[in-house]
Amino acid sequence: MTILRPVLAFFVYAVAAIAAQNAIFTRALGVSRLVKIVDDGSVELLKFGVLLTSVQFLSSLLGYFANRLLAGFSFSYKAAFQPLVLVLCSVVAFFVVLLIVALLGGKIAAKDYVELLPMATFNCCVLGTLLLTTLGGYTLAQTLAFSLGSSVGYVLAVLLVNEGQRKIQNRNLPATFRGLPVTLVYIGILALAIYGFTGHTPAI
Amino acid sequence: MKQERSLYYAENMDRLMHRDRFFFNNPVFMQGLGLAPIVVAATNLNNALVLGFAVLLLLTPTRVLAALLSRGNYLRFRGVTYALTAAVLYIGVWFAANALFGVGIQAVGLYLPLLVVEPIIIKRYERPQKERVPTALRKGLITTCGFLLALFLVAALRELLGAGSLFGHPVTVRPALPMAQLTCGGFVLIGILAAFWRWIRNLFKRVVSMEANAK
Numbered sequence: 001m002t003i004l005r006p007v008l009a010f011f012v013y014a015v016a017a018i019a020a021q022n023a024i025f026t027r028a029l030g031v032s033r034l035v036k037i038v039d040d041g042s043v044e045l046l047k048f049g050v051l052l053t054s055v056q057f058l059s060s061l062l063g064y065f066a067n068r069l070l071a072g073f074s075f076s077y078k079a080a081f082q083p084l085v086l087v088l089c090s091v092v093a094f095f096v097v098l099l100i101v102a103l104l105g106g107k108i109a110a111k112d113y114v115e116l117l118p119m120a121t122f123n124c125c126v127l128g129t130l131l132l133t134t135l136g137g138y139t140l141a142q143t144l145a146f147s148l149g150s151s152v153g154y155v156l157a158v159l160l161v162n163e164g165q166r167k168i169q170n171r172n173l174p175a176t177f178r179g180l181p182v183t184l185v186y187i188g189i190l191a192l193a194i195y196g197f198t199g200h201t202p203a204i
Numbered sequence: 205m206k207q208e209r210s211l212y213y214a215e216n217m218d219r220l221m222h223r224d225r226f227f228f229n230n231p232v233f234m235q236g237l238g239l240a241p242i243v244v245a246a247t248n249l250n251n252a253l254v255l256g257f258a259v260l261l262l263l264t265p266t267r268v269l270a271a272l273l274s275r276g277n278y279l280r281f282r283g284v285t286y287a288l289t290a291a292v293l294y295i296g297v298w299f300a301a302n303a304l305f306g307v308g309i310q311a312v313g314l315y316l317p318l319l320v321v322e323p324i325i326i327k328r329y330e331r332p333q334k335e336r337v338p339t340a341l342r343k344g345l346i347t348t349c350g351f352l353l354a355l356f357l358v359a360a361l362r363e364l365l366g367a368g369s370l371f372g373h374p375v376t377v378r379p380a381l382p383m384a385q386l387t388c389g390g391f392v393l394i395g396i397l398a399a400f401w402r403w404i405r406n407l408f409k410r411v412v413s414m415e416a417n418a419k
Contacts, residue, residue, distance in 0.1 A: 028243040028387060032323040035236040080298035083317040084291040091284050118283030118329065124240050127321045131314040174399075176406065180236045181399035188391030195388050203313070 010145040017149025020198045023125045024157035025191040030125035035183055038162050047113060049155035051097065051120035056129060058093035060147035063130045064140055086130045094121040125154045161187060214416035217409060225346040231324055232354035233401040238324035242358050243390035245315040249371045252359030254305050254312050256352050258319055261297045264344030266290045266325050271340035286326040294320050324351055358394060
């Protein structure tokens with residue numbers, strides 16, 4: 001039971017981040033990027049998802065320890081410096097993932113991944129999740145579970161909206177609604193479904 | 205519309221539609237930038253003031269400074285320069301916002317620090333061409349104005365429809381559409397406004413084209 005409890009907590013936080021606290025549908029984290037990816041159509045979603053998850057996971061690990069270090073200091077203006085610290089964690093994760101991709105992938109594969117890497121790193125979903133775990137005072141296991149779930153939830157949301165595009169971008173739709181407007185309305189309806197499921201808006 | 209003006213608009217329509225980031229190519233309604241803070245945090249005009257103030261102080265300086273710093277920078281690392289520049293400048297923005305609004309900045313929660321990676325602030329790093337500093341300054345200022353227009357329009361509509369008030373002062377007896385205060389309501393409302401924006405843009409194009417052809 002002592003082993004099962006942390007595993008269960010990890011699972012609960014990950015599932016909550018995927019569904020009930022989905023980055024896109026509940027907090028609109030990274031929605032501008034999602035709209036661009038869906039509209040562009042040239043971004044390989046699988047590669048983007050792998051990069052986003054890797055960067056998110058690594059930066060949340062670094063962010064957790066950076067926050068613990070900061071907790072030792074008692075200055076009252078931490079909020080002003082928090083984004084800089086967390087962005088630095090993302091930058092370190094960016095270079096670590098870059099190194100791994102360069103070592104593991106061939107030259108051509110690495111080039112493909114590197115093109116997507118800045119888009120996956122400097123993303124509201126990554127920083128937003130880091131801020132949420134920091135402000136919420138999550139433990140290490142909770143932080144890792146939430147960040148993993150958050151990135152998976154983001155990628156699932158991209159896939160869902162991308163799939164929905166095939167249905168919503170048709171000729172019966174008024175011309176002024178095509179593109180961004182109907183995509184936002186569609187995301188809004190999905191967000192309403194999540195809201196109906198959870199029954200509350202998560203704190204911002 | 206005057207003859208010279210309509211001819212000028214007709215001749216420069218494509219350039220005007222692309223370059224006018226205040227209205228015709230509004231960063232929010234036409235390009236879908238800066239959506240996260242507008243969809244979730246811009247539920248009333250007081251929140252819009254906090255967000256608008258932060259964007260006003262952050263967008264143009266970030267764009268100008270990052271354009272300057274990324275002159276000798278490899279394209280794939282330009283995102284690092286833009287994000288770090290925004291994060292450093294945010295320190296000053298936070299102190300200014302804290303001095304002006306006090307605890308009011310807590311109402312926008314994580315959407316204030318989130319501005320440092322918001323595409324409306326740092327998206328320029330994706331383009332391969334390096335940006336000249338005067339261009340960065342000009343485009344930064346126009347984009348800021350366009351964002352502020354969208355921000356205050358959406359915040360005013362959401363507060364009026366969702367809470368029946370403006371700046372916290374009651375205007376109607378009961379809110380007409382409480383859903384406007386929710387995230388899902390924000391998405392739908394901005395989607396409808398984006399469609400309305402496109403309709404006005406197309407209407408303008410049609411009118412200019414008709415007048416130019418008539419003459």
